[in-house]
Amino acid sequence: MIKHNPYKAWIKKALLQIALAVLCLCVLLPQYLLLRTCGLLDTLWALILPGIFSPLGTVLLWHGFSNLPNEMVEAAALEGTGWAITLWRIVLPECKRELSVLVLIALAENWNLLEQPMAYIKSAEKYPLSVYLSTAIADTAQSAAACIAALVPIFVLFLLLVRCVLPGRAADARNSGNRRG
Secondary structure (H helix, E strand, C coil): CCCCCHHHHHHHHHHHHHHHHHHHHHCHHHHHHHHHHHCCCCCCHHHHHHHHCCHHHHHHHHHHHHCCCHHHHHHHHHCCCCHHHHHHHHHHHHCHHHHHHHHHHHHHHHHCCCHHHHHHCCCHHHCCHHHHHHHCCCCHHHHHHHHHHHHHHHHHHHHHHHHHHHHHHHHHHHHHHHHHC
């Protein structure tokens, strides 16, 4: 008889997450070479495109997709909908929480990048705010005020997205409380 070891699964999951976190720094040179080949260096797209395809996004969306009941997708297939309509009208609305967390984390992460903008952007006037804050401001009071101002867009996005995340979590808590009792 083979026993399932929960610690082994936990260790595998932790190692995968560590590998994905390290991967972000390991792809800097290949991304640079790809952006140079595509002619996107020193453009805003050099900062946007690498941020869209993140390993964290894959893990978050995999978690959301794996928690969907198979019956929903099967019912859509029986109705004759294609995969694109099933994804757009059924799967993505059900993964609204994961998508909003992904948007918030990806924007906060890319908002604070230093290495990538300095590697991909050569013109100082095109640098994002994070590079400017780390290199241009020497006065402590100005630096503190600029850092607080830099947090405002992320905070506003958080306030907008929290409406998507918290109501779903409250409903999950109510449903899981009903299952236990």
